[in-house]
Amino acid sequence: xxGVIARRARRQRVFRWTVLSVxxxxxxxxxxxxxxFSTRDPQTWPLLVDWPxxxxxxxxxxxxIVASLSQAALxxxxxxxxxxxxxxxxxxxxPRLRRLIEFLCLLPLTIPAIVLVVGLAPVYAWVTYFLGGSxxxxxxxxxxxxxxxxxxxxxAGLSAIDVKTLAEAARSLxxxxxxxxxxxxxxxxxxxxxxxxxxxxxxxxxxxxxxxLLNRTNLQVAINFLGKSSATMxxxxxxxxxxxxxVLLLMLSLIGGRRRxxxxxxxxxxxxxxxxxxxxx
Amino acid sequence: MTGVAVQLTGLRRTFGTVHALDDLxxxxxxxxxxxxxxxxxCGKTTALRVLAGLEDADAGRVLVGGRDVTALPANRRDMxxxxxxxxxxxxxxxxxxxxxxxxxxxxAKQAGRAAEMLELVGISQFADRYPHQxxxxxxxxxxLARALAIEPSVLLLDxxxxxxxxxxxxxxxxxxxxxxxEVGTTTLFVTHDQEEALAVADRVGVxxxxxxxxxxAPADVYLTPATPFVxxxxxxxxxxxxxxxxxxxxxxxxxxPMISPSASPSVTALxxxxxVQVTPDERGEGRVLTTSFLGPISKVTVTVxxxxxxxxxxxxxxxxxxxxxxxxxxLRPNPVAIL
Numbered sequence: 001x002x003g004v005i006a007r008r009a010r011r012q013r014v015f016r017w018t019v020l021s022v023x024x025x026x027x028x029x030x031x032x033x034x035x036x037f038s039t040r041d042p043q044t045w046p047l048l049v050d051w052p053x054x055x056x057x058x059x060x061x062x063x064x065i066v067a068s069l070s071q072a073a074l075x076x077x078x079x080x081x082x083x084x085x086x087x088x089x090x091x092x093x094x095p096r097l098r099r100l101i102e103f104l105c106l107l108p109l110t111i112p113a114i115v116l117v118v119g120l121a122p123v124y125a126w127v128t129y130f131l132g133g134s135x136x137x138x139x140x141x142x143x144x145x146x147x148x149x150x151x152x153x154x155x156a157g158l159s160a161i162d163v164k165t166l167a168e169a170a171r172s173l174x175x176x177x178x179x180x181x182x183x184x185x186x187x188x189x190x191x192x193x194x195x196x197x198x199x200x201x202x203x204x205x206x207x208x209x210x211x212x213l214l215n216r217t218n219l220q221v222a223i224n225f226l227g228k229s230s231a232t233m234x235x236x237x238x239x240x241x242x243x244x245x246x247v248l249l250l251m252l253s254l255i256g257g258r259r260r261x262x263x264x265x266x267x268x269x270x271x272x273x274x275x276x277x278x279x280x281x
Numbered sequence: 282m283t284g285v286a287v288q289l290t291g292l293r294r295t296f297g298t299v300h301a302l303d304d305l306x307x308x309x310x311x312x313x314x315x316x317x318x319x320x321x322x323c324g325k326t327t328a329l330r331v332l333a334g335l336e337d338a339d340a341g342r343v344l345v346g347g348r349d350v351t352a353l354p355a356n357r358r359d360m361x362x363x364x365x366x367x368x369x370x371x372x373x374x375x376x377x378x379x380x381x382x383x384x385x386x387x388x389a390k391q392a393g394r395a396a397e398m399l400e401l402v403g404i405s406q407f408a409d410r411y412p413h414q415x416x417x418x419x420x421x422x423x424x425l426a427r428a429l430a431i432e433p434s435v436l437l438l439d440x441x442x443x444x445x446x447x448x449x450x451x452x453x454x455x456x457x458x459x460x461x462x463e464v465g466t467t468t469l470f471v472t473h474d475q476e477e478a479l480a481v482a483d484r485v486g487v488x489x490x491x492x493x494x495x496x497x498a499p500a501d502v503y504l505t506p507a508t509p510f511v512x513x514x515x516x517x518x519x520x521x522x523x524x525x526x527x528x529x530x531x532x533x534x535x536x537x538p539m540i541s542p543s544a545s546p547s548v549t550a551l552x553x554x555x556x557v558q559v560t561p562d563e564r565g566e567g568r569v570l571t572t573s574f575l576g577p578i579s580k581v582t583v584t585v586x587x588x589x590x591x592x593x594x595x596x597x598x599x600x601x602x603x604x605x606x607x608x609x610x611x612l613r614p615n616p617v618a619i620l
Contacts, residue, residue: 161371165364165366168335172333173361173431174386
């Protein structure tokens with residue numbers, strides 16, 4: 001009997017390692033290939049970290065990097081300014097609209113980017129007319145694009161607290177709606193807000209279709225152009241963008257993990273006070 | 282600190298087809314402790330939330346200290362509130378929670394005042410703890426300190442004890458009354474627990490379907506209920522058939538005074554268990570069915586023919602009243618309500 005169990009455990013171990021190795025190779029091989037390819041020209045990586053020389057030699061790439069970083073920051077900001085108060089208001093005053101808002105926020109996930117662009121093109125004709133053709137105008141489209149991910153993150157954060165009671169408690173203590181948002185709601189959904197912002201940044205840094213089809217510049221569009229003239233630099237920048245997104249997502253899971261751990265640690269460290277420990281009346 | 286008078290006049294509030302408040306009038310004297318009591322959905326919480334400004338009334342007026350505050354938002358009504366759900370801000374310590382309202386008013390010596398309030402509710406040793414490090418009772422104490430710290434004109438308590446276990450509930454209930462007496466703030470306390478309401482309030486308002494059925498001192502609500510609903514809702518009552526004779530009703534052979542006259546000769550009388558006396562008697566018409574030990578007082582259920590009669594007896598009499606014992610049932614001549 002013991003032999004059968006040992007054989008089964010060994011088989012499971014081998015199976016686990018095989019699956020892990022195959023998946024590891026599947027994911028890592030392209031990275032290794034990218035590293036290998038991008039280091040063929042020894043000038044590539046030093047140039048990538050030397051901003052003045054990079055912007056001089058590849059002005060389109062530098063413009064794309066600046067555009068993407070600005071788009072990411074502004075999209076995250078616009079998304080938070082729009083979504084957090086809306087989500088809080090729906091929970092406080094219009095709970096019946098919650099399903100509808102959730103549905104609306106998830107819509108961009110179901111519509112392919114190419115279809116979205118077809119719809120956005122006439123709108124952007126007006127955007128260009130009023131605001132000019134700056135690549136920063138993509139922020140409006142990206143804010144819609146990130147809604148499914150950002151809404152989920154913020155909604156999960158709001159579900160973890162009793163927003164209605166907290167807001168009412170703050171109101172009864174004399175807080176206006178602005179104070180309620182800044183001093184009560186936001187500090188309690190901080191990690192949800194960070195999650196939404198990180199997801200937004202990761203998504204915007206990797207966006208190509210909308211920018212390309214609306215004739216705007218961003219990192220991915222610049223990489224695509226660069227690929228035609230300097231393949232090694234294009235691959236190096238792609239790798240950097242991938243790593244940046246990876247680091248952001250890693251930070252995201254670390255924040256979640258730390259929050260869970262600290263909650264568990266506090267529960268373990270602090271004896272839960274029970275009724276008989278109440279101070280005597 | 283002295284309290285202010287509160288007046289709710291002709292309040293109406295409708296949710297869909299439900300009238301949560303139906304022309305509600307309520308007056309609270311300065312410094313008075315009034316409890317609103319009633320079954321779920323009777324409108325007691327809605328009344329409190331309208332007074333707090335957290336809910337708008339469809340009609341009616343809210344006067345605090347003679348000033349009409351009906352149109353004022355919640356944050357400008359100067360009321361302290363303790364909620365049924367734990368409402369402490371999770372990211373702030375107990376002390377910071379109590380300081381919150383003070384900081385909005387830009388008061389100097391905030392920390393001193395907050396510490397004083399924590400001392401008042403007997404929880405100053407936990408000032409640096411976060412809400413998740415406190416028990417339910419401790420959290421509600423901090424919530425009470427937070428509500429009182431801003432020196433509100435009215436203190437509103439929305440079932441603050443219902444999430445606590447029985448022992449803490451009784452402790453905190455008495456604490457709330459002590460503190461309210463000490464600070465003298467006009468207080469409205471909403472609860473569905475009649476024992477709680479009767480134990481702490483100066484006056485108890487019994488609500489039904491958005492209206493006040495009776496507003497009186499606890500003893501009056503219990504002993505001379507204004508309506509059959511109040512008699513039925515407050516305290517346990519036997520429903521016994523009776524025959525009206527003049528101003529009295531005859532129930533189980535006893536003539537009892539009626540709280541309100543009845544037009545019908547055949548009625549159902551609501552008789553309190555403490556008005557029922559049971560005495561072991563071989564020739565008695567009743568038989569003990571069950572007994573329940575409730576501490577110093579116990580409950581005995583007796584069958585008299587087809588009727589079930591519940592009596593309240595001193596626990597030391599229980600050994601003589603085992604199930605099956607023949608008993609004589611008599612009623613004390615206390616006034617009874619008629620259905």
